[in-house]
Amino acid sequence: MSFPDITSELKARLPELRGRLIANASLADITWFRVGGPAQVLFTPADEADLAYFLKTLGGALPVFVIGLGSNLLVRDGGVPGVVIRLGRGFGEVKAEPGHTLRAGTAVPDVKVARAAADAGITGLAFYRGIPGSIGGALRMNAGAHGRETKDALIEARAVDPRGTVHVLSNADMKYTYRHCGIPEDWIFTEALYGGEAGDPAEILKQMDEVAAYREKNQPIKERTGGSTFKNPPGHSSWKLIDAAGCRGLRVGGAHVSTMHCNFLINDQGASGEDVERLGETVRARVKANSGVTLNWEIIRLGLPTDGHPIGEALALPAS
Numbered sequence: 001m002s003f004p005d006i007t008s009e010l011k012a013r014l015p016e017l018r019g020r021l022i023a024n025a026s027l028a029d030i031t032w033f034r035v036g037g038p039a040q041v042l043f044t045p046a047d048e049a050d051l052a053y054f055l056k057t058l059g060g061a062l063p064v065f066v067i068g069l070g071s072n073l074l075v076r077d078g079g080v081p082g083v084v085i086r087l088g089r090g091f092g093e094v095k096a097e098p099g100h101t102l103r104a105g106t107a108v109p110d111v112k113v114a115r116a117a118a119d120a121g122i123t124g125l126a127f128y129r130g131i132p133g134s135i136g137g138a139l140r141m142n143a144g145a146h147g148r149e150t151k152d153a154l155i156e157a158r159a160v161d162p163r164g165t166v167h168v169l170s171n172a173d174m175k176y177t178y179r180h181c182g183i184p185e186d187w188i189f190t191e192a193l194y195g196g197e198a199g200d201p202a203e204i205l206k207q208m209d210e211v212a213a214y215r216e217k218n219q220p221i222k223e224r225t226g227g228s229t230f231k232n233p234p235g236h237s238s239w240k241l242i243d244a245a246g247c248r249g250l251r252v253g254g255a256h257v258s259t260m261h262c263n264f265l266i267n268d269q270g271a272s273g274e275d276v277e278r279l280g281e282t283v284r285a286r287v288k289a290n291s292g293v294t295l296n297w298e299i300i301r302l303g304l305p306t307d308g309h310p311i312g313e314a315l316a317l318p319a320s
């Protein structure tokens with residue numbers, strides 16, 4: 001499927017734009033699940049000023065959605081109308097600053113931030129070693145692991161709102177809760193400032209190795225997956241509820257529930273976006289029937305289904 005090409009129209013409307021616009025860009029190629037349709041337009045801004053110019057001049061005329069490294073995204077098969085923004089090199093710097101702080105652009109992978117912090121002897125960011133997203137995704141999702149989350153290390157973040165205004169947000173402004181940030185969903189983070197304590201680089205690198213070894217052993221990190229599919233409901237582990245509902249290994253089309261970690265869904269046989277979403281919704285329905293607990297998606301689902309197909313709960317298969 002493809003959308004009408006509106007890139008010429010956009011270029012005419014945005015004469016000072018320096019970033020790149022691509023029509024009908026594959027999102028399957030740049031997201032972990034490797035499923036789903038294209039973005040009507042994929043925009044890679046040159047830098048923060050270019051991003052602000054784009055948003056201000058566009059004035060909300062088209063839907064806009066920002067993605068990072070696509071490690072927490074499920075793209076539907078009908079693709080994403082409007083503009084998908086992906087930050088690139090202009091947001092790719094990471095540098096240590098005085099007072100055991102570290103500044104990173106939001107296109108920087110979390111693992112690179114963990115390494116830079118270790119090199120500079122800054123504690124508190126080793127947990128980023130195991131999270132395969134970008135800093136933008138980490139700020140939005142309050143990404144966390146091994147007892148720490150983004151909230152614990154962040155001093156402040158920069159963001160551009162849909163009018164093109166740049167904001168500096170304190171940690172408290174972010175209104176963080178478990179895997180959630182309270183900043184409006186249409187604001188785009190451009191930079192983060194982290195703070196830690198002085199630490200021994202060798203000791204921090206050792207912690208990072210431990211994080212990597214744990215992941216390797218306990219999670220299917222080399223598969224086409226979106227990581228943890230559902231948030232842990234208060235007082236429960238999603239994987240335990242999924243296991244108890246008999247869903248370990250459950251298959252729908254080209255996707256199945258990981259047998260290694262059953263809160264992970266895996267595309268191992270050329271799944272469609274719909275296969276993955278149907279699998280997730282079937283798991284949710286079976287967990288609800290078995291335990292009475294409602295699982296909520298942690299993975300962000302994005303875009304339109306194939307014409308006329310349902311989305312969400314309506315996809316769940318009946319109990320067998």
Ligand SMILES: Cc1cc2nc3c(=O)[nH]c(=O)nc-3n(C[C@H](O)[C@H](O)[C@H](O)COP(=O)(O)OP(=O)(O)OC[C@H]3O[C@@H](n4cnc5c(N)ncnc54)[C@H](O)[C@@H]3O)c2cc1C
Nearest residue numbers: 068069070071072133134136137138140143144145189227
């Ligand atoms: C194997 C595997 C293991 C994982 N383990 C963990 C884990 O231990 N802990 C954990 O928390 N997560 C984990 N995840 C999930 C995922 O890596 C995190 O949620 C990560 O923070 C997402 O970052 P991303 O750049 O891939 O964002 P994407 O998946 O591209 O996007 C996720 C959300 O972030 C938003 N976003 C992205 N960039 C920006 C930006 N610049 N400004 C505003 N919003 C933005 C998107 O709009 C979307 O809502 C795992 C995923 C995989 C595949």
